[in-house]
Amino acid sequence: MLRASHLPPIASPALSALRLSLIPTLNHSPPSSHHRFSTFTPLHAYTPKTLLPNSPSPPYRTLKRVAPIDLSMPQRTTSVIAASYSAASGSGGGREILVQHLLVKEDDLKLLLELQQNIAGGADLSDLAVEYSICPSRGEGGMLGWMRKGQMVPEFEEAAFSAPLNKVVRCKTKFGWHLLQVLSEREELLLQDIQPDELHVKMQEPGFLEEAQLIDVREPDEVAQASLPGFQVLPLCEFGSWGPEITTKFDPQKDTYVLCHHGMRSLQVAKWLQTQGFTKVFNVSGGIHAYATKADPSVPTY
Template sequence: MIMSRVNPKSLSSPTILLSNLRVSFPSISRSRFLFSLSKPQSFNKLMISNRPNSWLPSSPTLRWGPSMFNHQRPLGRVYFSSQTSGRENKEVLVQHLLVNESDLKLLVELQEKIARGVDLSDLAAEHSICPSKENGGMLGWIRRGQTVPEFEEAAFTAPLEQVVRCKTKFGWHLLQVLSERDECMLEEIAPEELHAKLQDPGFLDEAQLIDVREPEEVAKASLPGFKMLPLRQFGTWGPVITDEFDPAKDTYILCHHGVRSMQVANWLQSQGFKRVFNVTGGINAYSLKADSSVPTY
């Protein structure tokens, strides 16, 4: 079956960009998103990956909503166009609205309104039952494997800037792919490998090294070349991260045990940082496995 497609007469700039961290980002244009940390946002229940196993209570700014994640891969129907590519190795910026399965008539009416020029973001705020309604339906950048299969198929086959319809276990969706980009890379780096790199002066000149621990932790143990960006101060450095760090450069993230750094690494990836490395086990593992002169605490 061919999915319903609508060419909106006008596309509003996304009002909010969600990422794996519970923060919100009001936009000033289609191509640039700035941060607004006025209130945390909940995770969307479509997202099924990149959930941490634990979170440190010492970092209250960023909280996870594990109940919003769906680890099942339910059966469902999706209507897609066979004329579009599968967008391999791509990420897509997605906006959507969700209604109950019994509200197909409402969905059709909303789709018709979009065809007449009404913004999807306005309709999402009014009618969507997804928590993303608070953000105009913005889900942010998603990769394959992050959402339920039916939604993923629609998102990765839909033509850019056209509204398409799909059904998942959560109900009926109208979704729109606003942009696409090459998939960013997030890897783990072993403490021993990082130690070897730190011996090379050229590495210190080229790499971007970020320590997200708190000042009292850094005072106990630190590594050369790492710039301290305490996670508790995310509201201060988050909005200007790309002013100081280049998304195109290799970026290495460190914390105590590798948990907080993974959250920041995921967030940096969502912001377009191309090559992000999380230090496995954090500075504690670095001390135990790579350099015993670094104190443990």
């Protein structure tokens, strides 16, 4: 029987977790300079943040710090999470697994064994994670999302990638004891870049503008200076209004092209789209500036 005394306290400073979020945070509004830089911040209100070996922050600059837009979409339901995609570039050709887990402190092995017995008796791991886990993922029933090799500390990675589907297994890491369950697996996907001249050729093809999904994430004042036909404008400053409805406004199975000024903001949004289940996402390399200078000089530059 599980007793209330077994319930461990929440680890406030450590926030024990299983991986760093690779979903970027986008600046709320671009700097006034014509060259707009975005701030990449490792965060995730939904996916926990440790267990990954030390990883240096990307060398991106920012001209001005502003309140970030959280693209982690914490309101996502489990069904959307199951369709999500971890958006960082990888080596390709690998395997991704959908993982949920619970975590207890190292000295709570007795509690862990009782929890494992309850799961064997029919209890749901996600329900137990909500009540007993000390990982921040407890708020999502222990769901960690899609993961691939290189995102987790070795002990957890070895256990997860060798676990049979749906079987609950335990492992120990420096954060404590884990019960983990692999819910699904799939081949790893990669985000693709498309060069401006390639996009220009495609835009001349009959039916392309009707069949493809074209998204421009620049701000309205930028679009007023230069734009491409067929692109629907979804400004980042309005992310709160269009972000939650992205899978109803667009088909995640269709080819989706994302454009900005120099290709950095669009890259972040393209990665975020993959976390929402979009499987064929193309970032326009170099943005509309590169398109104007390399593919179509009739497009103004700014």
